[in-house]
Amino acid sequence: MVDLIVIGAGPAGLTAALYASRAGASVIVLDGGAPGGKLNLTAEIENYPGVVQKGPELAYSMYEQCLSFGAKYEYGEVTHIVDKGDHKVVYTGDKEFEGKFVFIATGTKERRMGIPGEEEMSGRGVSYCAVCDGPFFKNKIVCVVGGGNSAIEESIYLSDIVKEVHVIVRRDVLRADQYLIDKLKEKDNVKMHYLRKPASIEITDNKVSGLVVSDSNTGELLTISTDGIFPFIGLDPISGFVKDLDIVNERGYIEVDENQETKIKGLFAGGDVTEKNLRQVVTATNDGAIAGQYIASLLK
Template sequence: MTDLIVIGAGPAGLTAALYATRAGASAIVLDGGAPGGKLNLTAEIENYPGVIQKGPELAYSMYEQCLSFGAQYEYGEVTQIEDKGEHKIVHAGEKTYEAQYVFIATGTKERHMGIPGEEEMSGRGVSYCAVCDGPFFKNKTVCVVGGGNSAIEESIYLSDIVEKVHVIVRRDVLRADQYLISKLNQKDNIEMHYLKKPVSIEVTDNKVSGLVVADSKSGELSTIPTNGIFPFIGLDPMSGFVKDLGIVNEQGYIEVDENQETSVKGIFAGGDVTAKHLRQVVTATNDGAIAGQYIASLLK
């Protein structure tokens, strides 16, 4: 039995464990991947106050700081939480953990395009992380699908590695911040394709060779020759394992109150997996700080 189990080691989860243990609570952090969450997939952090740093570096700093006050980190994919009233049972593979309180910070996962060839070529020309896989396409041509901040950030990042970036946008305008659009316009190897939507992926010799797109108005098909495809068309919350608890909304995001507590007493949540307007590192750490400090106060 421990005081707090944190599920997810992104900024929200690491901050919750930091604040809770610093205030005297015991905590275990569970995650099925490397500490830091999506920070590990981010080239540069430019909008976290006081910090201009590479994502993985900030992730490791948060991780070390979290452990410095006694939090334990364990690898595990959580599949279920049992609410036993005064305590909770967390199932992760063959292991079970018990705690008075649980903080869920599992974040989101990249939405797939759902077109022929995508699943087959995932990891073999289709990638959802430019920072991870961009160097494999040095001096080649790639397509980025999407018109929001993530798509434009990744397009700018890739433009410094590859020969040509084609950006496929379903609408006739970008949804990205003006700051990013200004940076995009400074790149001469990025070509925009508005009012286009992906239809299928062409494969030659077991490699991605083209992206077939349809005109959003006429439906006319055309093919963009490419060596790689990076979809950034949205995110879905990783909350399937708690849907039986009745704490998620219709979109799958977890609903919380001002203390980050769900409708199930003793179960808290924060970060990108929660229903909120702005999903950023700074808002994730805010959620974790509120929950961690509040949980610690309940133990006294």
């Protein structure tokens, strides 16, 4: 039995563990991936106050700092949680952990395009992480799907690696911040395709060879020759393992109060998996700090 089980080792989870363990709580952090969450997929962090560095570097700093106050890290994918009233039981594939409190910070996962060829070529020409896979497409042609901040950030990053970037936008405008749009305009190897949406993926010799896009108004099809496709069309919360607890809304996001506590006493959540207006590193650490400090106060 520990005081706090943190599910998810992104900025929210690591901050909650840091604040709680620093206040004397015994803490276990569970995650099925590398510590840092989506920080590991971000080339540059430019809007975290006082910090300008590569995402993976910030992730490792947060992880080291978190463990320095006694928190323990365990690798494991959580399958479900059982509420026992005065404590919770968290189950992974082959283990179970008991804690007085639980903080869920599982974040989000990239939304799929849902078109023919996507699943078949996932990891073989279709990638959801430009930082991870961009170097495989050096001097090649790629397509980026999306018009928000993530899509434009990744387009800028890829433009320095690949021969040509085609940006597919289903609307007639970009939704990204103007700062990013201005940076994108400086890239002469980026081609914009407005009012287009992905329809299917062309495959030749078991490799991605083209992206078929349709006109958003007329439905007319156009094939763009490409070696790789990077979809950034939105995110979905990783909350399936708690849907039976009735703490998520219709979109799958967990609802919490001002202390980051759900309707189940002792069960907290924070970061991108919660219902909120802004999902950023700085808001995730805010959630973790609030929850970690509050949980520590309940233990006294």
